[in-house]
Amino acid sequence: MVEASDLAAAAERMRTHVALAQPRRLLLLGDRTIRALLPTGNGAAVGGLHDFNHDGGIVPAIATFHPRLLLTQLAAKAECWRILQSLIEEARP
Structure with missing residues (x-):
């Protein structure tokens, strides 16, 4: 288990790396990553x-x-x- x-x-290192890479979009994988990088107040959840x-x-x-x-879990696929x-569609001009 990862300590808080x-x-x-x-999460701070990831923010620094994102700032350096300057991507146009991010794909976050996994619950821990989501909770660490997205504020909990905005309803951070899978999909949106x-x-x-x-x-x-x-x-x-x-x-x-x-x-x-x-x-x-096949349903998750x-x-x-x-x-x-939806990420691909969002990226199209």
Whole structure:
């Protein structure tokens, strides 16, 4: 199990890396990642488009399931595919 202080430190490193990479969109995988990087007040959940706030600004982020869950739960694969398609559609001009 990951300690809260370790998770907070990892989240800060991830924010720094996002600021350096300057992506146009983010795909977040897994519940811990979602909870660490997205504010809990905005209803951070799988599937919806969220604003990821970091030092370099705000990036649209979409969250989905951890890959381990996708290997064991077939219904989650269909939901993940729908989420990935919405991310692709969002990226089109």
